[in-house]
């Protein structure tokens with residue numbers, strides 16, 4: 001009989017690494033730190049947690065680079081301690097950004113921001129294994145945060161390269177239109193609209209994160225979690241045209257992993273021309289959500305059995321390493337304006353086998 005302490009130490013991951021094998025990742029809701037919900041998610045399958053979310057801002061009184069926002073760090077340490085007691089390998093990242101959040105202040109370059117972040121991180125009761133970029137747009141359609149400046153794009157790349165050098169994780173969480181295999185179109189704006197598809201919607205990207213992946217040294221980003229549930233995403237367009245969800249997921253994954261090119265004509269960027277975008281299956285995560293309330297019909301929703309079919313029918317080289325979902329607090333809630341409840345952690349685990357399911361759990365007697 002192994003002692004609890006030994007089990008816990010066996011489960012410890014080297015800091016800055018991902019669990020082996022398939023991944024079920026999940027974001028926490030803004031600032032959330034609920035021990036009950038988080039432990040349940042981890043037991044049911046989640047092995048990567050994105051805590052949510054900090055910003056990189058210049059303090060207006062001191063003019064110094066400062067980390068703002070995020071969950072209560074004492075609470076995160078307590079919950080992480082409880083996860084370690086369970087002996088279930090889990091990586092923990094802190095997300096930078098979120099919808100309506102400021103983009104990093106480019107008065108400081110990426111290497112400087114990494115040093116600031118790393119000092120902040122090392123002062124935490126339990127440091128994070130790295131960070132997850134979720135820089136997005138802003139409800140105010142003319143906000144400056146609906147544009148990625150060339151400096152901001154470079155900052156994301158440089159800070160991520162510095163994290164890798166330090167042995168930490170860096171991941172990307174693009175809304176699907178920011179990383180869109182269906183088009184070569186590229187620009188740095190996050191307030192585009194499409195005259196052919198919900199022209200009233202003004203918050204589409206055009207492959208800005210595809211540029212980040214293409215412009216960074218190979219291997220900089222450990223995972224790319226593509227948010228299929230972005231409002232009026234390319235996925236929703238295909239589903240609305242009648243494509244079944246499992247078929248969509250299978251064809252989209254295959255196309256994305258085959259790679260595509262983006263047409264960069266921006267004179268302010270170092271890369272120009274038709275730039276190839278290539279993501280390995282081991283770094284590819286499809287991100288799902290519950291289409292709650294009024295987002296039904298505006299946010300692509302996939303039933304877990306559709307996800308399972310798409311995964312199991314695909315050659316391993318043509319499917320994602322795993323899935324992510326937004327968010328832990330919503331797991332088990334009613335979906336897509338129906339009375340049916342979906343448990344993503346449990347359902348994904350039933351075929352990805354990240355955690356032992358109850359029947360095979362050697363610790364349940």
Ligand SMILES: *[C@@H]1O[C@H](CO)[C@@H](O)[C@H](O)[C@H]1NC(C)=O
Pocket residue numbers: 034035036037
């Ligand atoms: C944590 O989540 C549980 C289960 O959803 C809920 O009952 C509880 O009220 C939450 N705790 C806090 C402090 O929000």
Ligand SMILES: *[C@@H]1O[C@H](CO)[C@@H](O)[C@H](O)[C@H]1NC(C)=O
Pocket residue numbers: 141142143144145146147189191
């Ligand atoms: C999109 O955002 C940019 C950057 O803030 C702004 O200059 C531009 O006017 C916005 N476009 C629209 C259509 O509002």
Ligand SMILES: *[C@@H]1O[C@H](CO)[C@@H](O)[C@H](O)[C@H]1NC(C)=O
Pocket residue numbers: 184263264265274
């Ligand atoms: C790239 O975009 C430019 C400007 O819109 C266009 O002139 C050019 O033909 C495009 N290149 C390709 C290969 O589509």
Ligand SMILES: *[C@@H]1O[C@H](CO)[C@@H](O)[C@H](O)[C@H]1NC(C)=O
Pocket residue numbers: 245296297301302303336337
């Ligand atoms: C989700 O709800 C929308 C709007 O009611 C519907 O058109 C769509 O078919 C539903 N999606 C699934 C996968 O059931």
